[in-house]
Amino acid sequence: MFDSVVREKPLTIAILAMGGQGGGTLADWIVAVAEANGWHAQSTSVPGVAQRTGATLYYIEMLPPRDGRAPVLALMPTPGDVDVVIASELMEAGRSILRGLATPEKTLIITSIHRAYAVAEKEKPGLSIADPKAVNAAAGIAARRIIAFDMEQAARENGTVISAPLLGALAGAAALPFPRESFEAVISAGGKGTAASLKGFAAGFSLASSNELPELGRAPAERPPLPESLGRPALDQRLLRLRALPVEAQAVALAGLKRCIDFQDLAYGDDYLTRIEVLARLDDQHGGAGRGHGFTVAAAKYLANALTYDDVIGVADLKTRSARFARIAQDMKAGDDPIYLTEFMHPRGEEIVSLLPARLGRRVLAKPRLMAFIDARVNRGRHVETSTLSGFLQLYLVSGLRRWRRTLLRHETEMRHVETWLQLATGTLPANYDLARAVLAARRLIKGYSDTHARGLSKFDRVISMVPELQGREDGGQWMDRMIAAALKDEDGTALDGVMKTIREM
Structure with a gap:
């Protein structure tokens, strides 16, 4: 714990948070706690470029009163002179280290270990996700102490945003010379949503004050065993077929089966399983058992991707599912308020012709002038408002072509x-x-x-x-x-x- 006697230098806190995570609220809470205990406190912020290409840096300095004079506090952190770094996401902790905010003699790092991928990670078609092990290794060298757990999950489980568990972790780590009751009182004064925020605070406090904290970088998840049942007799029959496959491929094949059934129907899932069974036998005939059945594992994964290709029918189906509307409403915290969704569509002539019966479609494709005519009339951007009956019905009717998909x-x-x-x-x-x-x-x-x-x-x-x-x-x-x-x-x-x-x- 930081000493509460007279300090010559301010106690400094840097918060790195992304838009929508409540970084400003967290900074306000910390300032309010300090002031409630008679300290002078000041917070400033420097916003990032956009919601995910750059986090906002909130900086707080605080000092206890001295001779009745108000201190002069800085507006920006000085590298190597920050007591606490709070990061709302794993790579933001890494960024704080790169910026020199953390020092091994001085700094406590409090970070969530979950990931919210940056634009640079998501824009590449291949695997461009930053390695969490690099942050883990750097933090072990650059910081005096590390508190790290999945604060996003703690927030989600308690119906709040990540700022509440972050504040709880700060209090649970005894990083500030203030009692827990001061933090809870500040949250309670907020009005709306205080019950959920207090629960999230308590979760963060408990995890930060325990001695069983995970490392920054998660270990690769093990493939789960096949479940005893899939909940329906028809699906459990397929489960028996999955158990006959090489054990290395069973979990992947289960995911592929679910995807194929969701894409089309049970018969389509059976086709997938039949193909995998044939490929697994070939794998065994050519030494697959001694190679971890890598051929069957690859087949289970990539055949499912091939059979569930992206088409106009699938896109329309996904955009009109009730679960999607519910998820968006939850993410937007809309409650009972109406949500208006606009889908941006840009079909080409080829996509429209691909919806025709196979024989007719081949004839149309063979006529360049007719294809040019079709493309000229459909190849333009469209805004479809699926929150309206007319817009929803447009996509719903297209998704209804699913029953004839195999003939198209x-x-x-x-x-x-x-x-x-x-x-x-x-x-x-x-x-x-x-x-x-x-x-x-x-x-x-x-x-x-x-x-x-x-x-x-x-x-x-x-x-x-x-x-x-x-x-x-x-x-x-x-x-x-x-x-x-x-x-x-x-x-x-x-x-x-x-x-x-x-x-x-x-």
């Missing part, structure tokens, strides 16, 4: 592509197990719809075209993985060009 042109096209892809993977399996596994993994390049789907398909075709050159190489699977990673780095494919050139020159 888009489904025929996708299934033809799936068959070609699986034939290449199974044909490669006898000669090069790891390359066959990587061929399956290449399917991750295809995602989205419209222009995004077209770009992904183009990269997939380029990567797959290199299979003949990698067939005879023991490290062929590793090179295929490198091409996939490179293809996901940028839209124009510059990185992929470099890897392909290297392979051809070997």
Whole structure:
């Protein structure tokens, strides 16, 4: 605990929080607690660029009274001279370390270990998530003490925002020379939502004052075992088929089965399982047991993705589900207030024609002038207000085409592509197990719809075209993985060009 005797220097606190997390409220609470105990306190803030590209920095300085004179307090933190750093999200703790706010002799870091991904992490098509282990290692060196747990979860469980558990952690860590009752009194004076805030505060206080705190970086989650039941006899029959698969692939296959059934129906889920069973037998015939059944695991994951392709029907279905409206209302904390949603749509002629019966769609696609005519009339931005009856019905009727999906042109096209892809993977399996596994993994390049789907398909075709050159190489699977990673780095494919050139020159 900080000493409550006369201090020569202010007690300093830096708070890094994103928009909507209550960082300003947290700063106001801390100032109010200090003033309620007779201290002088001052807070300032510097907003970030946007809600997630830059957090807001709140800075607080406080001093007890001395000779009846008010102190002169600074407006900004000085690197190396901050007593407490409070971060509302794991990478914000890392940013505070990079900015020099934390020092090993002085600073207590209080941070949530959950992640809210930055724009730079989400905009890349591949895996661009920052490594939490780097923050864990840096914090262990840069800070005097660390308090870290999932404060977002604590807030969610208690129906409040993260600022309440953060304040509780600050109080529970004995970081300020004020009693718990002072913190609770300030929260209680807030009026609306105080009960939930007090519960969140208590959760943060309890976790921060205990000795059983997790590390900053979460360990990778283990795949859960299959449940005893899926709640319906028809689904439990499929569960028996899942248990017959290699144990390494069972959890992935269960997720894939659920996705296929949600995408279409039970019969579609059965088709998925039948394909996986065939691929698993081939895997065993070619030494899969000694390789962790990597081929079957890849098939379970990427075949589900391939069978549940993004189409106009699926998009319309997702946008008109009652669960989506309920989730948005909860996120917006709308209560009984009405919510108005506007969906931004930009269909191309190809998407409209893909909704036609397969035979008719092929005829239309074969006529360039007719396709140009259709595209000229539909290829423009539309704003569909799904909160109105007319707007909702537009998408609801499109989602109703789901029952005929298997007869439509888009489904025929996708299934033809799936068959070609699986034939290449199974044909490669006898000669090069790891390359066959990587061929399956290449399917991750295809995602989205419209222009995004077209770009992904183009990269997939380029990567797959290199299979003949990698067939005879023991490290062929590793090179295929490198091409996939490179293809996901940028839209124009510059990185992929470099890897392909290297392979051809070997």
